[in-house]
Amino acid sequence: MQFKLTEDQRTMVGTVRALTQDRFKGRALKYMDGSFPWENMKELAELGILGMAVPEEYGGLGLPVFDTALVLEEIAKGCYTTAMAVLGEVGTQTKIIASFAPESIKRRVLPKVCSGDLILAICMTEPHAGTDVANYRTNTEVRGDKLLLNGAKTLISRVDEAGMFIVFTRINKQPGRAGIGCVLIERDTPGFIVTGRHHTMGGENLASITFENCELPLENLILREDGFKKLLNAFNTQRCLNPSISLGLAEGAFEEAIHYARDRTAFGRPIGEFQGMRWKLAEMYRDIEVGRSMLYRACATANPFPDPYEAAIAKIYCNEMAIRVTSEAIQVHGGYGFTDEYPVSRFYRGARYGTLGGGTTETLKELVGKQLMTDFPDKDGFLAMGTF
Numbered sequence: 001m002q003f004k005l006t007e008d009q010r011t012m013v014g015t016v017r018a019l020t021q022d023r024f025k026g027r028a029l030k031y032m033d034g035s036f037p038w039e040n041m042k043e044l045a046e047l048g049i050l051g052m053a054v055p056e057e058y059g060g061l062g063l064p065v066f067d068t069a070l071v072l073e074e075i076a077k078g079c080y081t082t083a084m085a086v087l088g089e090v091g092t093q094t095k096i097i098a099s100f101a102p103e104s105i106k107r108r109v110l111p112k113v114c115s116g117d118l119i120l121a122i123c124m125t126e127p128h129a130g131t132d133v134a135n136y137r138t139n140t141e142v143r144g145d146k147l148l149l150n151g152a153k154t155l156i157s158r159v160d161e162a163g164m165f166i167v168f169t170r171i172n173k174q175p176g177r178a179g180i181g182c183v184l185i186e187r188d189t190p191g192f193i194v195t196g197r198h199h200t201m202g203g204e205n206l207a208s209i210t211f212e213n214c215e216l217p218l219e220n221l222i223l224r225e226d227g228f229k230k231l232l233n234a235f236n237t238q239r240c241l242n243p244s245i246s247l248g249l250a251e252g253a254f255e256e257a258i259h260y261a262r263d264r265t266a267f268g269r270p271i272g273e274f275q276g277m278r279w280k281l282a283e284m285y286r287d288i289e290v291g292r293s294m295l296y297r298a299c300a301t302a303n304p305f306p307d308p309y310e311a312a313i314a315k316i317y318c319n320e321m322a323i324r325v326t327s328e329a330i331q332v333h334g335g336y337g338f339t340d341e342y343p344v345s346r347f348y349r350g351a352r353y354g355t356l357g358g359g360t361t362e363t364l365k366e367l368v369g370k371q372l373m374t375d376f377p378d379k380d381g382f383l384a385m386g387t388f
Contacts, residue, residue: 003296009067016074019043025078028346032081034205036161040082044075045116053090053237055098058110065237065306066299069244076248077255080350081203083245088158089113091241093120093166095234096182099304101222105184109164121162123153123209130155131363133228134177138211139170140221147216149183152195152209159194159207163187167211171225181227184220185211202350232308235358239311240299242358243318246351247295250288250322253329253347257281260333271332280332284325291318309371312364319354319361326351 005013024040031037044050052068054060068090076083097109097120112118129135138151149169156165164186171181185192196208223230261272261281271277291314298314301307326348330337337344355361 003066003300005070009070012067013070013074015047016044016049016071017077019047020075020078020082024075024082025343028079028081028343029340031079032203032340032346034199034203036158037079037082037085040079041085041116044082044086045114048114049086050089050116051114053094053098054110054114058098058106059114060110064299065240065302066296069240069295069299072241072244073248073251076245076350077252080245080249080346083248084157084202084204084350084353085119087238087241087245088120088122088162089116091122092235092238093122095237095305096166096222096231097184099234100227100230101184102219104219105222109184112163118164119158119162121156121158121165123156123165123167125153125155127152127154127208131360133168133180134175136168136170136180138167139173140167140181140183140216142172142218142221142224145218147183147218147221149185149191149211149214149216151211153211154196154208155198155206156209157204157206159197159209160205165209166222168231171221171227174225177228179225180231181221181223181225182231183216184222185214185216189214189216191215200353202353203346233305236306236308236311237302238358239308239315239364240295240302240306242354243291243295243315244299246318246322246354247288247291249347249351249354250284250291250318250325253326253344253351254281254284254288256342256344256347257284257329257332260336277332280328284328287321287325291321294318309368312359312368315354315358316361316364316368319351322351322354323348 048061049071051060052063056062072083072087075086094113097106126136141148164184167183167185168180169183170179191212191214193210194207195210198206200206261277262270264271294314294317298306298310301310329344330348333342333344336342
């Protein structure tokens with residue numbers, strides 16, 4: 001199976017690659033302190049990249065998940081922090097607004113996302129529950145034409161930069177997953193309090209937020225009770241975009257390893273001429289190509305959201321593959337790979353995030369395993385699955 005890019009896709013990827021390699025890559029180290037890559041985001045906004053997931057009627061490009069994944073993959077080859085910042089604009093939060101929000105919200109929010117004037121964040125994880133959505137305690141009470149939001153969220157990206165937040169919340173204290181919906185809140189809302197910050201090994205800052213009697217207009221209720229299934233469908237987009245960053249990090253580390261193996265000499269010849277090193281590079285390349293095929297196939301299922309099981313297995317593989325490949329790239333570099341001066345150490349630190357965000361690998365393996373036990377056909381096996 002081959003995925004042939006259109007001329008428009010090739011032009012887009014080539015443009016983003018040139019920008020990433022010429023500018024973003026050289027700036028990557030300075031963002032490791034948790035600062036936000038505003039200058040990179042501005043340049044991407046000018047290209048229309050931040051509006052990839054926004055429908056054309058709101059000023060965006062309205063591109064498929066596949067195109068978005070291609071761009072994130074390319075950005076990640078140069079700067080993990082920038083790739084994660086872009087993910088916040090083209091991922092779940094934007095998809096939720098574009099797919100489910102009232103028209104007034106769409107027209108107020110989406111054009112600003114495209115221009116780079118508004119950063120979005122999503123609030124899911126709670127101090128006592130991450131994957132266990134059924135035990136979320138954050139609650140929104142509907143009071144006539146007003147909403148009252150109370151609760152706490154943690155490990156939230158872009159808190160200091162975001163102007164608006166999509167909050168997964170229980171509605172009217174209805175229990176279980178059936179009670180989960182989401183609301184939109186602006187950061188200057190009274191009762192919105194940042195209670196703690198956490199610097200990550202990848203360079204990003206995460207934060208904790210408390211909502212204390214935050215009063216919101218009724219139109220900010222994006223999804224009511226029984227909205228969790230819709231939210232999960234939108235979240236399947238993230239399960240293609242998160243691994244696209246993992247894939248890009250692996251590719252970026254591999255490119256660095258190839259260059260180093262050609263330039264570094266030992267015992268009078270380039271280290272890439274030793275069989276042990278060549279085999280290591282071959283295995284890294286093999287793993288990357290397997291991941292690319294799995295991810296691109298999952299992206300191709302999006303209509304408008306990716307197949308949950310294809311996305312899950314692509315995410316599991318690419319996340320774990322990126323950790324292996326970036327670690328091996330450090331090994332190729334020897335002691336230099338352990339230093340900040342060489343990009344491979346940053347690629348490795350960024351890759352470690354993939355298995356944690358957007359659904360842990362353990363959660364996704366359980367999801368796929370349950371589906372196999374229930375739906376895998378007894379008679380025709382893989383043939384009946386219709387994969388090809």
